Amino acid sequence: MADHRIEISGLSAFYGAFRAVEDVNLTIEPGSITAFIGPSGCGKSTVLRSLNRMHETIPGARTEGKVLLGDQDIYDRSVDPVAVRRAIGMVFQRANPFPTMSIYDNVASGLRLNGVTKRGVLDEVVETSLRSANLWNEVSGRLGSPGAGLSGGQQQRLCIARAIAVKPQVLLMDEPCSALDPISTLAIEDLMIQLKTSYTIVIVTHNMQQAARVSDNTAFFTVEGLGTSGRLVETGPTRRIFESPSVKRTEEYIAGRFG
Amino acid sequence: MSESTGLGAVALLSRRRVVDQVLTVTLSVVMAGTLALLLWVLGYVGVEGLKYLGPEFLTQTPPGNAADAGGGFLNGIIGSTIMVGIATVIAVPIGVGTAIYVQEYAGPGAGTARFLTDVLVGIPSIVTGAFVYAIWVVHFGFSGIAGGLALGLVMTPLIVRTSEEMLRLVSRDLREASLAMGIGRARTIVSVVLPTASSGLITGVMLAVARAMGETAPLLLTALGNDLFIETNPTKRMSSLSLQIFGNAITGYRTAQARAWAGALTLIALVLIFTLIARLVGRRSAIAGR
Incomplete structure (x- = not known):
């Protein structure tokens, strides 16, 4: 499933007239976990949200440049952003299950709202998605109860199940563990490592230990000051970035000297 | 130290x-x-x-002579229900639709729409009645439909305002969660935003209904009132509870005033009953959506 690489070239992202990120060039390998790290305001979340065209849903926000999924530019005029988001799923910082829906309906929502109504199909997708998200054993007996009644960590896994239920090729995760306790965080990290065989994963994280633990490749972003554009400083295999970064700025950040 | x-x-x-x-x-x-x-x-x-509310009050029309005792406001209860019903059918789609446009799409004219809504909320309802009199009653005569139109004009801006407020309360996280799954914007609004806001939307609509139930001034100029018999045809002039309370309270006869008090209590009870029904329906549809 995850057989397409993502090639970002010359990507800039704007909020109104403000250029939040400038000229990002980066290749994301299929079937791997890529971590975006960097200080607050460096634009790593903005770049992430540009990968499935969620950035432009904010009023006044727009992008420039190309993002190729395989050989298709997702910003091509002929491409429907809704189709892009179906192929590139997303998990957010705060778990956001639909409060009016049960656990079952949360997972089924993506298919159902896209027109799938067959009970058998839905049942199967709900079960496999919840199993993939390591949540099935905890909730299989109460699929009809509200999704919002789960613990924080379970809610986040529910959101992962909901995201993979529509069978995307890529899973974008925007600080998925920042609101979770260490045990729930570990559960999500284990899950990510299991999922990377089927999905290309890109994760934004403030937690450098997390980036070191789970990711294959790391991209380091930074920003010089308020009102300036964030940029990609360097990228490479996680081990190399953490052990022998080629740019001084990266080394300082990883050593905890700023950010 | x-x-x-x-x-x-x-x-x-x-x-x-x-x-x-x-x-x-x-x-x-x-x-x-x-x-x-x-x-x-x-x-x-x-x-x-x-003191007077009872089976007789709820099943009869007022006596021909206001000074007489007995009789009831059944025609007014029916008239109020029909006219507020017409008003609700007009005001809910327009009101909620406008709120969705202003809040969710914020397209061209959204700011103007918001401003005009605020202006409309402030218009005295007698003016609304006079407006409907001029554009409708002059051509087609007094009728329940005209009354419903006037009440609908009173309700619409109220519904726009409360609905907008309720839609704003739905967190952006939920909209993003839906959009990020490749669900279109319209579908997101219908299947995620509206259900999440439903109880608030219903409360807003019921507040507008309660307001319309009590409106008297616009009906004087549009539905006119009719205490001779029970009228269920909205193309004819009709009575309403509010008109009957007004008409009976100002007579000075103790008998008529007793009816007016019973009518006032009935009005409060009706609003309460409608609110409860709306809550139940809202809850059921939320469950059915699961």
């Missing part, structure tokens, strides 16, 4: 405690006063209304 620091802290604490006590008592008194006023109104209407 540690002793003096301790004493200072205690003094500060006790001063804060006094302020806290004073404010707590003040606010409790204000709250109790508001509650007492509300209970007084309800209690007074209840006591006066129950």
Whole structure:
């Protein structure tokens, strides 16, 4: 499933007239976990949200440049952003299950709202998605109860199940563990490592230990000051970035000297 | 030294405690006063209304002569229900639709729409009645439809305002979660935003219904009233509870005033019943959506 690489070239992202990120060039390998790290305001979340065209849903926000999924530019005029988001799923910082829906309906929502109504199909997708998200054993007996009644960590896994239920090729995760306790965080990290065989994963994280633990490749972003554009400083295999970064700025950040 | 620091802290604490006590008592008194006023109104209407409210009142039309005892407001209850029904059918789609446009799409004209809504909320309802009189009644005569139109004009801006507020309360996270799954914007609004806001939307609509139930001025110029018989045809002039309460209360006859009190109590009860039904329906549809 995850057989397409993502090639970002010359990507800039704007909020109104403000250029939040400038000229990002980066290749994301299929079937791997890529971590975006960097200080607050460096634009790593903005770049992430540009990968499935969620950035432009904010009023006044727009992008420039190309993002190729395989050989298709997702910003091509002929491409429907809704189709892009179906192929590139997303998990957010705060778990956001639909409060009016049960656990079952949360997972089924993506298919159902896209027109799938067959009970058998839905049942199967709900079960496999919840199993993939390591949540099935905890909730299989109460699929009809509200999704919002789960613990924080379970809610986040529910959101992962909901995201993979529509069978995307890529899973974008925007600080998925920042609101979770260490045990729930570990559960999500284990899950990510299991999922990377089927999905290309890109994760934004403030937690450098997390980036070191789970990711294959790391991209380091930074920003010089308020009102300036964030940029990609360097990228490479996680081990190399953490052990022998080629740019001084990266080394300082990883050593905890700023950010 | 540690002793003096301790004493200072205690003094500060006790001063804060006094302020806290004073404010707590003040606010409790204000709250109790508001509650007492509300209970007084309800209690007074209840006591006066129950003196006459009974099966006869709910099943008959008023006596031909207002000075006579007996009779009821059945025609008004029916008229109010029909006209507020017409008004709701007009105002809910327009009101909620406008709120969705202004809040969710914020397209061209959204700011203007919001401003005009605020202006419309402030228009005295007698003016609304006069407007409907001029554009409708002059051509087609007094009717329940004209009454419903006038009430719909009263309800629409109220519904726009409350609905907009309720839609704004739905967190952006939920919209993003839906959009990020490749669900289109319209579908997101219908299947995620509206259900999440539903109880608030229903409350807003019911507030507008309650307001319309009590409106009298616009109906004087549009539905006119009809106490001769029960009218269920909305193309004819109709009575309403509010018109009957007004008409009977100003007569000066104790008999008519007794009917007016019973009518006032019936009005409050009707609004309560409609609200309960709306809540139940809302809850059921939320469950069915699961």
